[in-house]
Amino acid sequence: MEQSATLEVVVGRVGRAHGLRGDVVVEVRTDEPDERFGIGATVRVEGTERELTVVRSRWAKGSLIVAFDEVSDRNGAEDLRGSVLVVDVEADDDPDDPDEFWDRRLRGLTVVDESGIDRGGVKDVLHMPAQDVLVIDVDGDEYMVPFVRQLVPTVDVASGKIVVSSIPGLLDPNAEEAR
Structure with missing residues (x-):
């Protein structure tokens, strides 16, 4: 066995x-x-x-x-x-609710934007009063992204990836919005 x-x-x-x-x-x-x-x-x-x-x-x-x-x-x-x-x-235990995730299963996941470009990895999960926040490492810089469906539409633990919305400035402070 x-x-x-x-x-x-x-x-x-x-x-x-x-x-x-x-x-x-x-x-x-x-x-x-x-x-x-x-x-x-x-x-x-x-x-x-x-x-x-x-x-x-x-x-x-x-x-x-x-x-x-x-x-x-x-x-x-x-x-x-x-x-x-x-x-x-x-190690592979998950909550019963498909919209819930253990922190340990999120840490280390690859972060991609909506076009599939690799942006970094999940470094940590913070539990704040308003909502949980993902700490994402992008080339050594940390970005905090609220863990809400509008900003993180897809979490696929099995494939090791999460998708973060391609909102200017979310993962790049120097990005300028298209006018």
């Missing part, structure tokens, strides 16, 4: 202790917090083999409060502070 490749993905970062029973505030870094921090879920402390099993989690004032089976008191919670939490996921 063939095993598929997995990737280590960051899902959160442990913040301050919350209370005396070992609960911690988790800075969420996943689109699936209910799955990644649901009761029975396991995460690993980045750079170690230490696994933590979620025994309870709840949202309070916009923060995720999590208790792990392996952490029984405030001292243990304080020791975890600053730890980055990771999980292993299938």
Whole structure:
């Protein structure tokens, strides 16, 4: 039986202790917090083999409060502070919604304009309040393109390409609009 490749993905970062029973505030870094921090879920402390099993989690004032089976008191919670939490996921896993994409699957994609000319590559994805933004590397310069259908009409993860609209100035600050 063939095993598929997995990737280590960051899902959160442990913040301050919350209370005396070992609960911690988790800075969420996943689109699936209910799955990644649901009761029975396991995460690993980045750079170690230490696994933590979620025994309870709840949202309070916009923060995720999590208790792990392996952490029984405030001292243990304080020791975890600053730890980055990771999980292993299938490398080719995609969200169920065809209009959603994992950041890890977008990074490294080739960016082409509507005429098919190679313009660069996706360097990162930023999650801003209004919408997500693609950071695109064009010959060593970074351009930020809002990740909206009007500007990014096509995303084809399988072929390794995304299409960005040929709007003057979007990927070239010296471009002048045709008059």
